[in-house]
Amino acid sequence: MNVPRNFMPEPDCMADRVVLVTGATRGIGRTVARDLAKHGATVLLHGRNAAALDSLHEEISGLGPEPAVAQLDLERAQGDEYRHLTEQIEERYGRLDGLLHNAGVLGDRSPIEHYDIALWQRVIHVNLNAGFILTRCLLPLLGRSGDASILFTTSGVGQRGRAYWGAYSVSKFGVEGLAQVLADELENTSVRVNCFNPGATRTGMRASAYPAEDPATLKRPEDLVRPYLFLLGPASRGITGQRFEFQA
Numbered sequence: 001m002n003v004p005r006n007f008m009p010e011p012d013c014m015a016d017r018v019v020l021v022t023g024a025t026r027g028i029g030r031t032v033a034r035d036l037a038k039h040g041a042t043v044l045l046h047g048r049n050a051a052a053l054d055s056l057h058e059e060i061s062g063l064g065p066e067p068a069v070a071q072l073d074l075e076r077a078q079g080d081e082y083r084h085l086t087e088q089i090e091e092r093y094g095r096l097d098g099l100l101h102n103a104g105v106l107g108d109r110s111p112i113e114h115y116d117i118a119l120w121q122r123v124i125h126v127n128l129n130a131g132f133i134l135t136r137c138l139l140p141l142l143g144r145s146g147d148a149s150i151l152f153t154t155s156g157v158g159q160r161g162r163a164y165w166g167a168y169s170v171s172k173f174g175v176e177g178l179a180q181v182l183a184d185e186l187e188n189t190s191v192r193v194n195c196f197n198p199g200a201t202r203t204g205m206r207a208s209a210y211p212a213e214d215p216a217t218l219k220r221p222e223d224l225v226r227p228y229l230f231l232l233g234p235a236s237r238g239i240t241g242q243r244f245e246f247q248a
């Protein structure tokens with residue numbers, strides 16, 4: 001599916017919405033977090049690095065409602081840390097209106113035969129298992145919103161496998177499966193669940209995957225803001241269980 005061509009976000013289209021963005025310290029997540037705030041959202045900025053989160057918080061403060069920081073290393077976090085984060089959100093906001101699963105790692109571009117086993121497990125954990133755990137913890141708070149959106153980030157290798165994309169590709173297949181199962185379970189509730197493939201975008205991850213590519217030939221994270229505002233905001237109310245693609 002594509003975002004309707006005639007969708008033009010109003011300047012306050014995210015007003016009164018509390019949205020958690022994972023992997024907000026760099027790349028697509030950082031830009032989307034900034035734009036959600038500019039459009040009126042209270043953004044909960046997730047990352048693992050305290051210094052990066054502080055600088056992001058400073059950058060976003062003043063653009064919109066006061067943002068908050070949610071520090072959690074998705075590779076290492078245990079149940080207590082997820083519980084603590086959930087309690088903090090509950091105490092401060094009482095609900096959650098949006099959850100953008102954006103954080104991710106590329107892993108290695110190598111054949112399965114040579115794929116490092118520990119790295120495989122880390123990639124699957126960060127890209128898939130951590131998203132499941134976070135979703136499971138936050139579902140009660142999402143259920144308290146009258147109009148909540150869970151958005152998973154997939155990839156061009158999340159529906160058809162491609163050589164040397166290893167654990168990254170397999171994790172994105174898993175993400176799409178998780179989103180479909182969850183969307184089906186939450187049908188007829190106020191929580192919608194969709195996937196979005198941002199496509200080739202000028203970020204650190206893309207540069208690691210394609211080191212010989214000229215980044216200037218790629219769209220910037222700023223070019224993705226419209227679909228994220230559509231999918232995380234009230235404009236996509238009622239749409240669930242879908243996979244969206246970026247369309248220029």
Ligand code: NAP
Pocket residue numbers: 022023024025026027028029046047048049052072073074075076101102103104105126153154155156197198199200201202203204205206
């Ligand atoms: P990126 O620039 O590498 O940013 C990834 C983000 O995830 C960073 O904020 C990073 O935090 C965070 N992260 C990684 N591991 C983490 C961990 N263990 N705990 C907490 N945070 C962690 O990547 P991107 O290109 O913006 O990608 C964003 C999403 O889009 C990913 O899901 C990716 O698969 C998807 N995607 C990207 C493209 C593309 O062309 N860029 C295409 C299709 C799909 P640190 O700064 O701490 O590392």
